[in-house]
Amino acid sequence: MQRVTNCILTVEDKVLMLQKPRRGWWVAPGGKMESGESVRDSVVREFFEETGIQLKDAKLRGIFTIVVEEKGKVIDEWMMLTFQATAYSGELLEQSPEGILAWQPLDAVTDLPMAPGDYHIFHHVLQSAELVYGTFTYTKDFQLIAYRLETDEQPAAKLQQDI
Template sequence: MQRITNCLLTTENQCLMLQKPSKGWWVAPGGKMEQTETIQEAAIRELKEETGLTVEKPELQAVTTMVILDQNGDIHDEWMMFTFKAVQSTGELFEHSPEGKLQWQPINAYKTLPMADGDRFIFDHVFYGEGILYSTFYYNTEHQLLKSRRSSACQ
């Protein structure tokens, strides 16, 4: 199972997002964890590699399992994603990210921007929920959300 981290860097009314060129979907900057990294170290490293910014004290907001099912309903792929939120950063934002287009978006832009349906639930929780979101999202191989299970625990 692949482990992924991402981090939503926010201000009072904006969020830094990345548009991936492959599908045109908007995401929180992030990527694959390296061996021996903690999830927080990976989130900090990935955000810096993709944006040029270093976040301070990112806080875990969501732990998500993504399951891709083939047409027979068998598991085709599976990974776990750890989503963080940060409100402070240092450094200079890249003019061009190696991973896609970086842009500060209004907080509620996630409701209408093209993105994975499961990501909308995660963004909504990060901005408006309490505690940590625990979820599993089931997609088909065409990246359509089939079903989800979600719960949150207040810290």
């Protein structure tokens, strides 16, 4: 199972986002963990590689399983660990090797094109201080089939939705 880390960097009323060229979707910068790498080292390294920015206070905010199904069978699966930070050092790259970087207004983030499950992730991280756990199930062309989110305070049954 592939492991991925990303970070939602919020500063004042903006969030740093990366627009990936493949689908034109906006994401939190991040990427694949390397073998033997710690989760924290991965998010700091990946964020720096994609943005030129060194995270200062990244805190784990979400642990997600992403499942891709075709005809009811799992064809791909990975784990994503989402962090949030509010402080950084360094200068933003003029050109990211992964796409277009832009500071987006917090209140406009969920209006941007992104993977359907990412709307739920951003909403939770930007609205709550709780760690969230979740599973997102997609078709192979990334249509959201179902998702389940839970926190220590809210069991999955209250946050689950089938699409």
